[in-house]
Amino acid sequence: MATTDADLGSPGDLDEGEREAVEHLLYRLADDEFVLAERYTEWQVRAPTLESDLSLSNIAQDELGHARLWYDLLEDFGYSESDLVWERPPGEWRHATLSEVPFAEGDWADAVLRSYLYDVAEGIRLSALEESSYARIRDRVPKIRGEEGFHRDHAEGWLERLATDSGGLDRLQSALDRLFPHALALFAPTDPEIEDRIDDLGLRTASLSEMRGEWRSEVEPFLSELGLTVPDADRHTPHGRGGDHTGDWDDLHDDFTHTYRELGRTEARRIMVDPDEAES
Amino acid sequence: MSYDPSVEADPDLDPAGDPENPNAVGSAACSYTEYEYGSIPDAADLPATGEGSEGLAADVWNALYGVDDPEMPISVVDLGLIYRVDVDEGGDGSEAGDGMIGAGDEGASVTIDMTLTYSGCPARDMLTGEVEEAVASVEGVEDVTLRLVWSPEWSLDMVTEAGKERLREFGLSVE
Known part of the structure; x- marks a missing residue:
């Protein structure tokens, strides 16, 4: 992965337009991961088997790890963890609505189907970042890809298992009808002009519409094979990428920032004191 | 102790971005050197173990061998987490490294590139730290x-x- 002439260079080398494009791309990536992980954790101690409980908890931990890798790159520009997570107003989050809508109560079919729809999309967008013109993004892709493989295996295994039973198939169909418009939101623009700039700068090597086409051509045959009917639906409005979200997002945001606010925090606390600080 | 703002430090360690202190790591778009980019080591050359290092560099490697993984009795070096160590002794110029800003006469600047086994590692x-x-x-490190x-x-x-042997003794199945 040698640097190429097209490389944008270091965080400090970017001009204003380049930095804006990098930031939009990073918020897309990080916010999806963070918010979906928040939802996944609701299954802790509630999943149908101990094995699946551990698996989904572990997947949530992976997604939080990946969110952290992307937020780190926003910190390059001077933002703190509090700016990025704990104090960012809900209307400035750029995740797709697929990450934020609650699970239908007790509906494991929703959890595994959502994981499948998301993880296929994540694989496609990581492929489009492998040759990113921004080295700081490119260098993180293999690590994340390496940790994504089993998410797909987990989701597909459960989908196949649920689909063998007519009750399970009904639940999957109902989840698919509900989630599919939100999944299409994954490919919505934060701002059409800036998304074009992301492509023009080579930050990503496939456009949103190309990725959506690839995603559809992968998920639709697989779901049909299971016996499901893929709905002929439009993307959900609002889609989330532009900052407009469903009411469920306000509730979730309120929930995960609750402790920070209740304790009157103004910065994210560290378990360890920076050793350099401790000595002085 | 001070950080060299020209290179990236772990943002977790100082996320302040203090506008009062432009040298604080994490402050807005500071001057990064090319040093950190495009210098990804070849996997075949890893792990870095400090073999053959001398003087202060050897002391630094010894210190690293003293840091164990939180879950297993194996040092971070033997676990293969250390990708690179640069010791810039600055003042005497003996091991000036890669465009690093020298630390003056008082002691050496050490830069460590390190990875983690898992992106979601809660012990990061x-x-x-x-x-x-x-x-x-380490004496001599500024x-x-x-x-x-x-x-x-x-x-x-x-x-x-050596690390694989330690992991086997610990009861893990390694190759």
């Missing part, structure tokens, strides 16, 4: 910059032979 701050502390306590890197991706192949 603890481990990076321990590594920094261990290296900072400041330490720890950079978390993710390429190439860590794998079991990066564990040293």
Whole structure:
């Protein structure tokens, strides 16, 4: 992965337009991961088997790890963890609505189907970042890809298992009808002009519409094979990428920032004191 | 102790971005050098173990061998987490490295590139803190910059032979 002439260079080398494009791309990536992980954790101690409980908890931990890798790159520009997570107003989050809508109560079919729809999309967008013109993004892709493989295996295994039973198939169909418009939101623009700039700068090597086409051509045959009917639906409005979200997002945001606010925090606390600080 | 603002440090360690202090790591778009980019080591050359190092560099490696993984009795070096160590003794110019700003006559600047086995590692701050502390306590070291890197991706192949032996003794099935 040698640097190429097209490389944008270091965080400090970017001009204003380049930095804006990098930031939009990073918020897309990080916010999806963070918010979906928040939802996944609701299954802790509630999943149908101990094995699946551990698996989904572990997947949530992976997604939080990946969110952290992307937020780190926003910190390059001077933002703190509090700016990025704990104090960012809900209307400035750029995740797709697929990450934020609650699970239908007790509906494991929703959890595994959502994981499948998301993880296929994540694989496609990581492929489009492998040759990113921004080295700081490119260098993180293999690590994340390496940790994504089993998410797909987990989701597909459960989908196949649920689909063998007519009750399970009904639940999957109902989840698919509900989630599919939100999944299409994954490919919505934060701002059409800036998304074009992301492509023009080579930050990503496939456009949103190309990725959506690839995603559809992968998920639709697989779901049909299971016996499901893929709905002929439009993307959900609002889609989330532009900052407009469903009411469920306000509730979730309120929930995960609750402790920070209740304790009157103004910065994210560290378990360890920076050793350099401790000595002085 | 001071950080060299020209290179990336672990943003977790100082996320303040203090506008009052432009030298604070994490402050807005500071001057990064090309040093950190495009210099990804070849996986075949990893892990870095400090073999053959002398003088202060050997002391730094010894300190790193003293930091164990939080879950297993194996040092971060034998686990293959250390990708690179640069010791810039600045003043005497004997090991000036890669465009680093010299630390003056008082002591050496040490830069460590380190990875983690897992992106979601909950011990990230603890481990990076321990590594920094261990290296900072080496006599002759003035400041330490720890950079978390993710390429190439860590794998079991990066564990040293001695490390694999330790893991087997610990009861893990390794090759």
